Amino acid sequence: MDVRLQISMVFHLDKCIGCHTCSIACKNVWTDRKGAEYMWWNNVETKPGTGYPTAWEDQEKYKGGWEQKNGQPELKMGGRVLRVLNVFHNPNMPTMDDYYEPWTYRYEDLFNAPEGADQPTARPISMVTGRPIDIEAGPNWDDDLGGSPVYAANDPNLDALTPEQRQEVFDLERLVFFYLPRICNHCLNAACVAACPSGAIYKRGEDGIVLINQERCRGWRMCVTACPYKKTFYNWSTGKSEKCILCFPRLETGQAPACFHSCVGRIRYLGALLYDADLMLEAMSVADDKLVEAQREMILDPFDPRVCEEALKNGIDDRTIEAARRSPVYRYVKQWKLALPLHPEFRTLPMLFYVPPLLPVMAKTDDGLYDTANQELFSPIEKARLPMEYLARLFSGGNIEHVRLALKKQYAVRLFKRLETVGDLDPAQVHRALEQVDSNEEEAEQIYRLTSLPTMDERYVIPPMHREEAMQMLNDDLWEEKGEAGIGFHERATRGA
Amino acid sequence: MISNFSSPSVSAGFSIALTCLGAAMLLLAATLPASAQSQAAADMFEKRCYSCHNIGGGDKKGPDLKGVTGRQRTAWLHEFIKSPAALNRKGDPAAADLFKKFAPEVMSDQDMTDEEITTLLTFIEDLSKKNEQFIPAGAKLSRPIAAGDSEAGLRLFTGKTALSGGGASCMACHNISGAGLLGGGTLGPDLTAANVKYRDPELISILQNPNFPTMNSVFATHPLNDEEIVQLFALFQNAKLANPAVPAPTAGPSIEPRFLLIGFAATVMAIACLNLLWRKRLRGVRLLIVRRRRQ
Numbered sequence: 001m002d003v004r005l006q007i008s009m010v011f012h013l014d015k016c017i018g019c020h021t022c023s024i025a026c027k028n029v030w031t032d033r034k035g036a037e038y039m040w041w042n043n044v045e046t047k048p049g050t051g052y053p054t055a056w057e058d059q060e061k062y063k064g065g066w067e068q069k070n071g072q073p074e075l076k077m078g079g080r081v082l083r084v085l086n087v088f089h090n091p092n093m094p095t096m097d098d099y100y101e102p103w104t105y106r107y108e109d110l111f112n113a114p115e116g117a118d119q120p121t122a123r124p125i126s127m128v129t130g131r132p133i134d135i136e137a138g139p140n141w142d143d144d145l146g147g148s149p150v151y152a153a154n155d156p157n158l159d160a161l162t163p164e165q166r167q168e169v170f171d172l173e174r175l176v177f178f179y180l181p182r183i184c185n186h187c188l189n190a191a192c193v194a195a196c197p198s199g200a201i202y203k204r205g206e207d208g209i210v211l212i213n214q215e216r217c218r219g220w221r222m223c224v225t226a227c228p229y230k231k232t233f234y235n236w237s238t239g240k241s242e243k244c245i246l247c248f249p250r251l252e253t254g255q256a257p258a259c260f261h262s263c264v265g266r267i268r269y270l271g272a273l274l275y276d277a278d279l280m281l282e283a284m285s286v287a288d289d290k291l292v293e294a295q296r297e298m299i300l301d302p303f304d305p306r307v308c309e310e311a312l313k314n315g316i317d318d319r320t321i322e323a324a325r326r327s328p329v330y331r332y333v334k335q336w337k338l339a340l341p342l343h344p345e346f347r348t349l350p351m352l353f354y355v356p357p358l359l360p361v362m363a364k365t366d367d368g369l370y371d372t373a374n375q376e377l378f379s380p381i382e383k384a385r386l387p388m389e390y391l392a393r394l395f396s397g398g399n400i401e402h403v404r405l406a407l408k409k410q411y412a413v414r415l416f417k418r419l420e421t422v423g424d425l426d427p428a429q430v431h432r433a434l435e436q437v438d439s440n441e442e443e444a445e446q447i448y449r450l451t452s453l454p455t456m457d458e459r460y461v462i463p464p465m466h467r468e469e470a471m472q473m474l475n476d477d478l479w480e481e482k483g484e485a486g487i488g489f490h491e492r493a494t495r496g497a
Numbered sequence: 498m499i500s501n502f503s504s505p506s507v508s509a510g511f512s513i514a515l516t517c518l519g520a521a522m523l524l525l526a527a528t529l530p531a532s533a534q535s536q537a538a539a540d541m542f543e544k545r546c547y548s549c550h551n552i553g554g555g556d557k558k559g560p561d562l563k564g565v566t567g568r569q570r571t572a573w574l575h576e577f578i579k580s581p582a583a584l585n586r587k588g589d590p591a592a593a594d595l596f597k598k599f600a601p602e603v604m605s606d607q608d609m610t611d612e613e614i615t616t617l618l619t620f621i622e623d624l625s626k627k628n629e630q631f632i633p634a635g636a637k638l639s640r641p642i643a644a645g646d647s648e649a650g651l652r653l654f655t656g657k658t659a660l661s662g663g664g665a666s667c668m669a670c671h672n673i674s675g676a677g678l679l680g681g682g683t684l685g686p687d688l689t690a691a692n693v694k695y696r697d698p699e700l701i702s703i704l705q706n707p708n709f710p711t712m713n714s715v716f717a718t719h720p721l722n723d724e725e726i727v728q729l730f731a732l733f734q735n736a737k738l739a740n741p742a743v744p745a746p747t748a749g750p751s752i753e754p755r756f757l758l759i760g761f762a763a764t765v766m767a768i769a770c771l772n773l774l775w776r777k778r779l780r781g782v783r784l785l786i787v788r789r790r791r792q
Contacts, residue, residue, distance in 0.1 A: 050783070050786070053782070053783075054782045054783035054786065055782050055783075055786070058782070061779060061782055062779070062782075089771075089775060089778075091775045091777065091778030091779065092778070092779055093779060094779065094782065095779065095780070095781045095782075095784075097781045097783055097784055098779075098781060098782050098783050136787075137783055149790060150786060150787055150790045151786075153790075154786045
């Protein structure tokens with residue numbers, strides 16, 4: 001057993017209102033720079049939709065992530081030889097158009113235009129070339145467009161549906177969408193780390209955050225292709241790649257990342273997970289529909305004394321283990337089985353989990369009347385407008401059972417609370433619903449509390465980062481550093497660039 | 498750029514007393530018979546000077562040296578022969594004129610003793626006085642040209658037959674009409690009309706002693722043998738016959754339009770190959786989706 005720590009996340013999609021506040025918070029803090037204008041380390045997509053960059057989930061095009069080859073995981077973009085051959089021209093990169101050409105407006109025209117018969121306008125200006133452009137796409141161009149024939153219709157996940165189902169999704173009565181906020185998944189087996197020819201990308205030992213060393217990055221952009229979530233970005237100004245850093249300077253001072261902190265719907269949870277790194281190769285080698293289970297198996301019980309003992313041996317602090325015990329992520333993912341990884345079939349073992357959304361129910365029309373009556377216990381789940389196959393394709397590698405359980409359990413909790421507060425349901429039926437999802441009243445109450453009423457401290461359980469100890473790991477003789485550059489980083493303050 | 502005499506004769510002996518030279522010359526005269534001394538000077542001139550200079554017969558790469566001893570002071574000539582470039586750097590007007598006139602040729606520094614230079618100058622002055630032209634004694638073919646020599650010469654030129662002395666084949670630096678698809682190198686001049694520029698004895702002399710700075714460093718230790726000289730000489734004759742219209746080559750290599758053409762074609766080929774190799778590269782996913790929808 002090789003116990004390691006990962007700062008992990010849960011996004012509760014049933015609560016997401018698609019306001020993009022997270023994206024703006026991140027943009028203002030990190031990517032409001034030359035060369036980074038087009039980057040959205042955090043973005044919110046409308047599903048069904050093609051997302052950002054366009055159709056990023058289509059790995060037949062982008063060649064991201066891992067695939068099983070001869071029983072061994074191998075990068076889909078090719079083995080070492082192919083990567084070396086393509087090192088000067090990586091053929092599977094998204095173009096700027098697939099992201100979008102960043103733009104601003106020439107606002108000064110509004111004030112400086114000479115007097116005339118027409119109102120002056122502020123022309124859109126490319127932030128790359130500085131010249132006027134016609135805007136054709138943006139990072140959330142298809143925002144809220146559930147049934148759009150260009151973007152929604154080309155969602156790669158719709159391939160999981162039969163032609164009839166696919167047709168129905170675009171029927172007027174069934175039009176549906178939900179939001180999918182995305183940041184870097186800080187994967188356990190990150191493809192970007194594996195693909196980097198410069199060895200510039202690394203996964204921090206103490207918290208599992210994946211970072212790009214800006215001093216070692218040589219801009220080969222292999223990570224851009226390798227990441228199946230397209231969450232590493234090339235900065236055309238600095239010539240280096242950048243990605244979400246999970247706001248580690250904030251985490252190190254006990255604050256939640258900017259996108260978490262600003263989340264209006266309070267859909268985001270952050271906490272520590274202990275996992276067994278020895279099981280990793282095994283977990284990423286199973287069949288697609290077994291991936292969710294295998295990944296859950298890797299996550300260890302922080303209450304298990306043996307796990308704690310091994311964790312201590314690996315240098316994980318007592319207070320950190322204590323934080324892992326209070327982790328909301330552990331409860332959502334492992335205990336309640338409500339949260340699922342995004343596209344586990346990319347086999348990077350992503351550590352950002354999603355609670356799938358309860359979607360509007362399919363209404364049937366009889367004689368011009370809308371009928372939404374529930375005949376059966378879980379009718380709203382089974383008759384959701386978006387077929388469960390779609391959600392399974394997104395969150396469980398095609399295994400419908402995981403999605404069904406997560407949705408049914410959420411619904412059962414609703415029934416439980418309705419019985420408690422409104423009281424118009426049959427207690428036996430509610431009890432049966434809870435039993436069917438292998439739950440009980442106590443757990444339902446806990447799920448309800450963490451979903452609907454959590455305080456900030458319950459949503460973000462940030463283990464102490466012990467930077468002072470990390471400093472000691474870097475250098476035995478701290479006196480040498482004293483008075484040089486604080487107790488921050490190893491490098492001394494010097495003049496010049 | 499050299500010396501001080503006026504009536505030359507290679508084979509005939511001449512009297513040192515008649516020329517009234519300085520003490521050094523007298524010393525030399527006492528140690529060597531006059532004819533032998535003259536022969537040594539003629540050999541030296543042929544080996545070291547003749548590839549660029551004439552005595553009578555006009556300018557070559559460098560000026561005709563007939564009467565040079567009357568044009569310049571002896572001390573100046575000594576200094577110039579030892580290092581023309583150094584004299585030019587000092588701002589000497591006569592040296593500057595010569596450099597300008599014969600640009601881009603630059604006479605290399607000669608590693609010669611004062612005695613050798615004096616002998617040489619005496620020889621030139623003598624020949625100039627006699628109003629004779631310098632004919633290199635050794636510049637004769639070892640046998641008459643026979644059928645097939647020109648072809649053998651081309652093989653030597655292109656390096657298909659290695660030179661016996663181990664020298665680099667001509668093609669490494671020179672071009673000649675008929676030397677392969679891409680022609681030869683452009684470091685040295687095109688030799689297609691070499692026998693228009695040089696008279697036969699000069700050409701043979703060059704083949705025997707290629708005393709140009711660049712060639713000397715290569716061929717001084719790897720000389721051609723007599724047979725090779727005959728064959729290459731035959732080749733030069735033939736090349737001119739095959740291309741009577743070729744003008745005498747001008748100084749400095751010219752850019753071959755053929756190279757430009759081949760370079761352009763190769764670039765197009767390379768781009769086509771890369772395009773083929775990476776034909777499945779992504780060319781914009783969104784554009785494709787939008788275009789498909791519009792159709």
